[in-house]
Amino acid sequence: MSGFAAARECDRPMKIRCETTDIPSIDEIDVPGILSKYAYERDRRMRSEAQEQYVSPQGRFAEISEADPHMPLIEREPIAEDLDVMVLGGGFGGVLMGYYLRQAGLSNFRVIDHAGDFGGCWYWNRYPGVECDNVSYVYLPLLEEMGFMPSKKFSPGYEIREYIQSIAREAGLYDKALMHTKVTEMRWDEAIARWRVSTNRGDELRPRFIALSHSPANKPKLPDIPGLDAFGGKIFHSSRWDYDYTGGSQQNPALDKLKDKRVAVLGTGASAVQIVPYLGDYAKHVYVIQRTPSSVDARDNRDTDPEWAKSLKPGWHQEMMVNFQHGLWNGLARDEPDLICDIWTEINRNIRHEREQVGWSELSVEELLVLREQHDHRTMERMRRRVDEIVEDKDTAEKLKPYYRFLCKRPCSNDNYYPAFNKPNVDLIDVSNTRGVEGLTAKGFIHENKEYEVDCIILASGYEQTSSLRKRWSFDVAEGRNGKSLFEHWEDNYKTLHGMSTHGFPNKFFIGFVQGGVHASTTETFRRQAEHIAYIISTAMERGVKVMELSQEAEDAWVAHHRATELDVETFARACTPGYYNSEGGDVFRYFLGDSYGPGPYAFWEKLAEWRADDQLEGFDCKC
Template sequence: MTTHQDSCGPTQTPDDVDIAALREKYRLEREKRLRKEGSKQYIELEDDFAGYYEVDPYTPAAPRHPISEDIDVAVLGGGFGGLLSAAHLKKAGVDDVRVIELGGDFGGVWYWNRYPGIQCDNESYCYIPLLEELDFMPSKKFADGAEIYQHCRNIGKHFGLYDSAIFSTQVRDLRWDEDVRRWRIGTNRGDDIRARFVVLASGPFHRPKLPGIPGIKDFKGHAFHSSRWDYDYTGGDSGGNLHKLADKRVAVVGTGATAIQIVPFLARDAQHLYVFQRTPSTVDERNNAPTDPEWAKSLRPGWQRERQRNFHSWTFEGMALGQPDLVCDFWTELGRNTAARVLALDDPASLTPEQFMAIREEEDYKLMERLRRRIDVIVEDAQTAEALKPYYRFLCKRPLSNDEYLPMFNRPNVTLVDVSDSKGWNGSPKRGWWRAASSTRSTASSMPAASRSPPRSAAAIPWRRSRAATGCRCSTTGATATRRCTG
């Protein structure tokens, strides 16, 4: 059961690492995968691909008349960012707040993503906000998606945000109107909302993206994005039992945070599963466990903020000397190991920044080598095991944990397709997917939840501000702006 960690020590990592050789290996592996197109290698979900994004499979949009009104604050986005913004405004006494959300409910990524196996991939006690305020404790260390989605809804109810929220509505235009001194918000429902203040809370993962595979539009099988999971096609639910795939060959594109949760379920039920990988993820053991009720009762007021700060210090600030590691898992391991090395010095206080970074780099290489050697122990086929090994610094990609992902590659109906040499998937014939000269074909495909992220899509809302207000004329798409100014 998940309990409070009063003390948490360093882990055992290999000492026989050749740092110079690994630096060169990391460089070569990066260059092998790097594509000069950058974000242009992905397909925008527009026109022929709009159905991957704009269609809500969960909540049909109810017909309504366009809204024309003046309000104090419009919050654009109903995920955690929008919910927290609106909640804190309400707590500060600002009541005239309206959340505008594309989905049919609050939740953001937790509304859209309902794929098999969906869970939080860092500790729920830190990740899920307002636990104390809503008197809620997650049922386990890594909470299921449905539990997190319900908590989002509970935040909306607790702060009365449902009373004014507009769902199933996409913001299409945002411009400053100097005549009325308001932000005018136009939507796909014909609304004209005039707000004194606007909070952009669309978040970094608001819009799915597709791989730019040549011929993807010609694929004749069934394809969907994991953030719009098609249970009508697969059968089952978020707990699995995807029985309709029993006679299907399925391809999964990508091996990131979403994919490693999905593919164990697909492997159990599909006739054959092909996992297409450009860059492997770091995958440690998960050891998910139910929350200890006695530990939960022992917590003092303010415990969540303390835990969040502690996690941040151990994970992202290098280490937190003098503090216990309250989370004590794979996220904080590098900080613990670095701290143990520093404290073993004769005079830790004399350590220079350069010396500290050298220690941390060495511990980083040792931690990653531990993870790579773990793959050799679990995965039986040597070629597959080697392809699954990550060669980059810790936190270069999101650290992941799953107890079923690596063993899954020992199944006879699972094939790892390594596309690192070709920098990704090469193409798709009309009746199936292929890679290079391979004859790999499938009847169904899932694109795990890759999403557009900043800076290009920080807002993803075309916005304009008048020249009279600023002396400039601006036009933007997302967070990319062009500006013409006079005198």
Template sequence: MTTAENTCGPTDTPSDIDISALREKYAQERAKRLRPEGSKQYVELADDFAGYYETDPYTPVAPRDPIAEDIDVVVLGGGFGGLLSAAYLKKAGVEDVRIIELGGDFGGVWYWNRYPGIQCDNESYCYIPLLEELDFMPSKKFADGPEIYQHCRNIGKHFGLYDNAIFSTQVRGLSWDEGLERWRVSTNRDDDIRARFVVLASGPFHRPKLPGIPGMKDFKGHSFHSSRWDYDYTGGDFTGGMDKLADKRIAIIGTGATSIQCVPFLARDAQHLYVFQRTPSSVDVRDNAPTDPEWVKTLTPGWQKERQRNFHAWTFEGMALGQPDLVCDFWTELGRNTAARVMALDDPASLTPEQFMGIREEEDYKIMERLRRRIASTVSDPDTAEILKPYYRFLCKRPLSNDEYLPTFNRPNVTLVDVSDCKGVERITEKGLIVGGREYEVDCIIYASGFEITTEISRRYSIESIQGRGGLSLYDYWHDGYKTLHGMTSRGFPNQFFTGFTQVGISANIAANYELQGEHIAYIIAEALDRGATVVEPTAQAQEQWCATIRENAVDNSAFDASCTPGYYNNEGGGGGEGIRSHLGEPYGPGFYAFGDLLAEWRATGSLEGLELHG
């Protein structure tokens, strides 16, 4: 059972390791996966590949007349980012709010991702927002996807967001109309919506990413992206039972967070499953426990914010001396183990930052070796076990946990195909996939290849054109780096606001980021409306000062990122002339909670310092 005050100390990790040898091994494994084109190895979802993004397998698109209207606020995106932005607008007294969403309902990543076995992969009590406000408690530590999706819908109902929402609609363009002093929002449904304010809240996990494998269009079998799961083809639902796969040979490309969860279900139901892996994930024990009702009775108001802050301290801040670890799982293990080493010193206070990072690095290597030895003891075939071992630092890739993934490779109908030497699948034919000169004939290819997280900003936003004052393109304006005030608004783009990872403080919990940003954006919009302003945007000086603040206080993780195996955390190693680009944007160095304090102090003055208001 999950308890309120878990008592957990350092874990038992191997001490008989050669860090120098491992460091060399890590570098070798990284080098053989590097591709010169970097993130450009992934095809853009347009033309022949647009269906992988725009097709909705869950909700039929109902015909409707185009909408032509004036409105106060349009929020783009109906996931946590959009829901929380709209919710805080409602809390601030702004009622004329419309969410526009590509999917058929609210939920974002939890609407689209319905693959078998889908669960939250960090603790539900921290991750799922507004638990106290909606009086909801997740059923287990790592909640199932449908439960989180339902909570998204409940947020929409609680704040009356369904009343004005437009679903099954793709925004094509945003352009600032100087005469109207409004944003003109064009869509694939021929809408002409004239919004006083626009909030871009599409999130980083909404646009599927496809590997640019030669011959993809030649395949004569069935294929789909894991975020557009085709249950008409597979049968079953998120609990499995895919009875239509009994005579099918299935290929799944990718072994990240999605694949870890759905591979065990595919293996049970398919005639044969081929798992194509470029880089293995680190997979720890999940031990998913149901929520203890007795623990719930002990909770007092504010418990979720306290837990989120505790989780952040043990992960992003490295450790939290003097605090219990309330989460106690694979995410916080490195912090706990580092803290135990620090507290064992004769004089912990004398520890220099360099010494601290040295201790943390050693504990990092030990944890990763523990995970590799877990694989060796779980997977019966030594060659398969070796291929599954991750050789990189903790947090080079997203850490994962699952109790069924590794044992799946002991099944006779499962084949692991290592594509690291080829840097990916070489080619797709009419019948299957080629790796190392061998063709694997399959009936269906599932692309579990993730999302557009560090590709070009124009691809990530999925909007063809965003033009501010004088036709200025946001994509051109941000091409060489973000230019914002507080990461949420840019000069030249009046009345436009952004959520996500730009130039903001970053929490270990993405939903906490959206809450903080949603509250701040809602305050500015509400104040502008109350003061009768038709236009609000940052001054050039304030924006320059914020950019300088971000860069002067930046924490330089470039050496760590450059040492990591290619993946979305480091923009696929920085090839293609793009360089290392963090999936976290340009974070505010002092941290998430310092950033929150800064914003609260800014709002408390009531002066809207750094913003120009007109009208």
């Protein structure tokens, strides 16, 4: 296998130097031609419905998405009580919020989630092959604080879920957690200076403060295909994998019950890339239904080297965090090796090497951007050549090639995805010409007027990540002061201070991709937000503050500052093939990372540190 088939990585994590990858020269690429090809491939996949081509789970799908196949529902009496804080969400964001509330000395709070246990998307997603697709050493937070080392460079999903639950135990979150509980509405009650929260279990909670932590992968979405309810076989979303039907388990995904089954997988994103190899190994026949191919690099996962782990010095985790941010976004400095060594950092690693070869000559911003674009084209051409080297059927290989810029879609890595298409029982059904599947029947699916009979359809169709808030969030009502709707307040644009509070919604805070600094590691973003919010709430409580509301002036000032400094991501994203990264190309553009702070996360966190050091809760009107 040549260098185009696999990116060479370091022998161990954090080796002094990663190898550069064998990318073609820019002279081998017809840049105007490839840009024209990118535009053509984008345009023929665009749909006027944009986000409306997907629907929230309804009918039998609603029942499936609400049901928990992993833990039985434990009946309990409804709870009516006052709380200091309610945390909504039991994934990484909610658990980190609980952890920092405990660190701040608070105890009268509950974490609420509709799942049966902590874990968030890692609780629900248990499909075969599910792993972290960022390096575990930067994806998992609090590694030094918890004294934990991931077992592999890319941790398996069950290890991540268990780690989240271990943080919850360490923080004492289980005692007052309300699991299998769905918040239905939240209303601010001025008379008692608290929120009134209702749930599907009949609870009436009255928290002083609320912290919302909605995972980007919070709510499954389904393709709005004609006849979706007509299919008579087995059908489920990938986040609700049914091992009773397929056989096997997450830890041992031997899908032996599929040996006589014809299976269709709808979608070729990060989930499907991990699922397809297992289906190819076990199912009688597999149809992989693709609108747009993912870029899929070599994965080369490996066990964590215990000697390397012993050699780490205190502070290593944050060192890697900084390095990952530089490797993906900012660019690696002259004396900064790539400590991550994967597809996410390849471009900046190669740029660093190239600049080193010519003696680090000074480059203007414009020249750096040109160099970055050239390496983007060279990297994506390497990815396309990798497909040719692995996939034997040339027509199939051509359909699997990613024709778009790097980071137009989530980069994937898997050693067995492309080889699966060399198996006689795996067929690629490319639906780019019809912009999707034409319909389902009682027996299967329709493509180009031909019915394909299958026994099972797996919807690897993703989550409501950039649709409207009403579709993304799990509750029906969020009313602040004077009945103001949060859905309407943020319908056009986010309006916040630091992305974590908004005018008209006292005592309410937000963790997630709203309007602030976004780190290359999702969980580092959430951790910093949780730490900051815990400071605000604990400081307010120490001072006897009952109501703290962001002033209109502070909100306006932050929004103006944020927009004056933010990067133009829309121009790049709109040139990409449609997907959740660019709101499916719709007229209403919502970036999947929210409104991210232009100068970057570390500059943003310096602002937060200065704000906390001032110790005035500036921007909030506080009442005791």
